[in-house]
Amino acid sequence: xxxxxxxxxxxxxxxxxxxxxxxxxxxxxxxxxxxxxxxxxxxxxxxxxxxxxxxxxxxxxxxxxxxxxxxxxxxxxxxxxxxxxxxxxxxxxxxxxxxxxxxxxxxxxxxxxxxxxxxxxxxxxxxxxxxxxxxxxxxxxxxxxxxxxxxxxxxxxxxxxxxxxxxxxxxxxxxxxxxxxxxxxxxxxxxxxxxxxxxxxxxxxxxxxxxxxxxxxxxxxxxxxxxxxxxxxxxxxxxxxxxxxxxxxxxxxxxxx
Amino acid sequence: xxxxxxxxxxxxxxxxxxxxxxxxxxxxxxxxxxxxxxxxxxxxxxxxxxxxxxxxxxxxxxxxxxxxxxxxxxxxxxxxxxxxxxxxxxxxxxxxxxxxxxxxxxxxxxxxxxxxxxxxxxxxxxxxxxxxxxxxxxxxxxxxxxxxxxxxxxxxxxxxxxxxxxxxxxxxxxxxxxxxxxxxxxxxxxxxxxxxxxxxxxxxxxxxxxxxxxxxxxxxxxxxxxxxxxxxxxxxxxxxxxxxxxxxxxxxxxxxxxxxxxxxxxxxxxxxxxxxxxxxxxxxxxxxxxxxxxxxxxxxxxxxxx
Numbered sequence: 001x002x003x004x005x006x007x008x009x010x011x012x013x014x015x016x017x018x019x020x021x022x023x024x025x026x027x028x029x030x031x032x033x034x035x036x037x038x039x040x041x042x043x044x045x046x047x048x049x050x051x052x053x054x055x056x057x058x059x060x061x062x063x064x065x066x067x068x069x070x071x072x073x074x075x076x077x078x079x080x081x082x083x084x085x086x087x088x089x090x091x092x093x094x095x096x097x098x099x100x101x102x103x104x105x106x107x108x109x110x111x112x113x114x115x116x117x118x119x120x121x122x123x124x125x126x127x128x129x130x131x132x133x134x135x136x137x138x139x140x141x142x143x144x145x146x147x148x149x150x151x152x153x154x155x156x157x158x159x160x161x162x163x164x165x166x167x168x169x170x171x172x173x174x175x176x177x178x179x180x181x182x183x184x185x186x187x188x189x190x191x192x193x194x195x196x197x198x199x200x201x202x203x204x205x206x207x208x209x210x211x212x213x214x215x216x217x218x219x220x221x222x223x224x225x226x227x228x229x230x231x232x233x234x235x236x237x238x239x240x241x242x243x244x245x246x247x248x249x250x251x252x253x254x255x256x257x
Numbered sequence: 258x259x260x261x262x263x264x265x266x267x268x269x270x271x272x273x274x275x276x277x278x279x280x281x282x283x284x285x286x287x288x289x290x291x292x293x294x295x296x297x298x299x300x301x302x303x304x305x306x307x308x309x310x311x312x313x314x315x316x317x318x319x320x321x322x323x324x325x326x327x328x329x330x331x332x333x334x335x336x337x338x339x340x341x342x343x344x345x346x347x348x349x350x351x352x353x354x355x356x357x358x359x360x361x362x363x364x365x366x367x368x369x370x371x372x373x374x375x376x377x378x379x380x381x382x383x384x385x386x387x388x389x390x391x392x393x394x395x396x397x398x399x400x401x402x403x404x405x406x407x408x409x410x411x412x413x414x415x416x417x418x419x420x421x422x423x424x425x426x427x428x429x430x431x432x433x434x435x436x437x438x439x440x441x442x443x444x445x446x447x448x449x450x451x452x453x454x455x456x457x458x459x460x461x462x463x464x465x466x467x468x469x470x471x472x473x474x475x476x477x478x479x480x481x482x483x484x485x486x487x488x489x490x491x492x493x494x495x496x497x498x499x500x501x502x503x504x505x506x507x508x509x510x511x512x513x514x515x516x517x518x519x520x521x522x523x524x525x526x527x528x529x530x531x532x533x534x535x536x537x538x539x540x541x542x543x544x545x546x547x548x549x550x551x552x553x554x555x556x557x558x559x560x561x562x563x
Contacts, residue, residue: 010360010362013359013360016356016359017345017356017359020348020352020356021345021347021348024347024348024352092343092345092346093339093341093342093343094343094345096309096339096343097339097343097344097345097357097404098360099309100307100308100309100332100335100337100339101332101333101357101360101361101408102329102330102332102333102360102361102362103360104328104329256309256310256311257270257310
């Protein structure tokens with residue numbers, strides 16, 4: 001195994017580029033950003049919620065709130081670092097334009113991942129505020145959702161980036177979403193406790209990153225710390241290191257020839 | 258002191274050898290051109306100089322820095338104009354420059370000053386706020402050059418700077434490049450346009466299949482390889498074989514331009530009417546040789562009689 005590839009502080013310049021573009025397009029991006037989680041919360045909480053009894057002593061809206069929070073932390077980098085990064089890399093050749101400056105490909109990839117992480121954190125703040133306004137936050141521990149968003153966001157941004165490095169065409173992201181992201185969305189204990197799954201599938205669900213994020217988020221928002229959260233955090237940190245490494249190595253292999 | 262030095266430089270992509278052990282040096286303030294057909298190894302060479310493609314073997318120094326170990330420092334002093342547009346469509350014309358300047362760690366006021374200066378110089382000042390997709394091909398190319406000037410590069414690398422441009426846009430680009438050259442910017446460019454090479458370059462290297470076939474000033478090379486005069490023999494396709502057989506051994510070289518044969522080193526040869534070439538399709542012009550003749554001769558499919 002070769003030494004861990006090194007990125008420099010210059011990755012901040014790529015982060016700044018993405019920030020400038022994001023806030024330049026802010027007006028067209030902001031509305032859907034707000035609306036989608038509100039719609040999902042409204043439809044599932046108020047609609048399906050009427051058909052569902054309390055789960056573990058919580059109303060359905062209370063139950064799914066922290067779960068959706070974790071899911072939206074994931075969705076931000078899942079889009080930003082899959083389609084978004086792929087288009088910048090392969091369609092618009094933005095990376096090619098940057099690596100002829102003092103930045104190396106590792107700086108570019110790291111900047112992209114850090115921006116995806118930032119988007120995850122922005123999303124966490126947004127949803128947390130919505131949940132608080134709806135009176136669904138029970139504890140000040142909920143603020144720890146921000147470091148969770150940093151870790152889970154970084155991990156998922158790296159994973160998406162590693163996937164993008166292997167994508168032969170933009171169509172490859174259809175698989176990413178329809179076979180990975182969306183099934184995970186429904187299997188990770190957001191909408192029902194995963195204990196209800198058949199036992200093999202329940203074990204499998206615990207391997208999914210989102211299940212662990214939902215687990216941590218739910219306990220933070222409810223203000224009830226349990227030891228198993230630590231295992232989830234450690235697993236996530238391990239996955240973050242592995243996928244970040246893969247993203248750097250595989251992107252270099254793809255782009256530097 | 259040479260700004261760029263290459264020795265036994267090799268680039269392989271798996272089985273394919275794109276650059277096969279080349280040596281060259283680019284001097285301060287000169288414009289050095291790589292000429293060749295597609296696949297001759299020009300772009301691979303330029304990418305190695307730009308430190309975005311590692312050399313397989315050999316030596317390559319830019320400003321006395323090794324490309325293998327000092328990529329960042331070398332890149333800080335280079336301006337690179339790519340063959341394909343890679344402008345940032347998410348940003349405006351000015352936004353492209355401001356963001357690019359930040360990659361070189363320039364302070365804010367400097368970024369703004371230089372970006373405006375570069376737009377002014379490339380004749381794009383009135384388009385500062387435009388979206389990239391509203392620019393014409395020529396404007397995009399000029400913006401790419403403006404972008405490459407932001408760090409005040411010691412060496413400007415231009416990969417086919419006018420490919421795909423209409424004649425007017427081409428001349429606009431040439432004008433600016435000539436101006437930069439007059440200001441002392443060292444330039445390395447690749448092209449497959451002979452007029453571009455003859456117009457802009459102090460020295461050229463003609464490449465074919467990964468090697469440098471010949472190198473020198475355009476005028477010297479033409480004189481050395483083609484002499485003072487060539488004969489351009491236009492003829493019907495069905496007469497070509499007959500004419501070639503007849504010419505074999507009588508002139509120094511025959512370059513096949515497709516619809517014509519370019520003959521050099523005539524040794525007193527003249528067209529024999531007895532040969533019976535189709536008179537309707539045959540014409541003979543005696544003229545001074547140009548770079549295109551030389552290029553055809555060197556990169557032709559082994560038609561030389563040497």
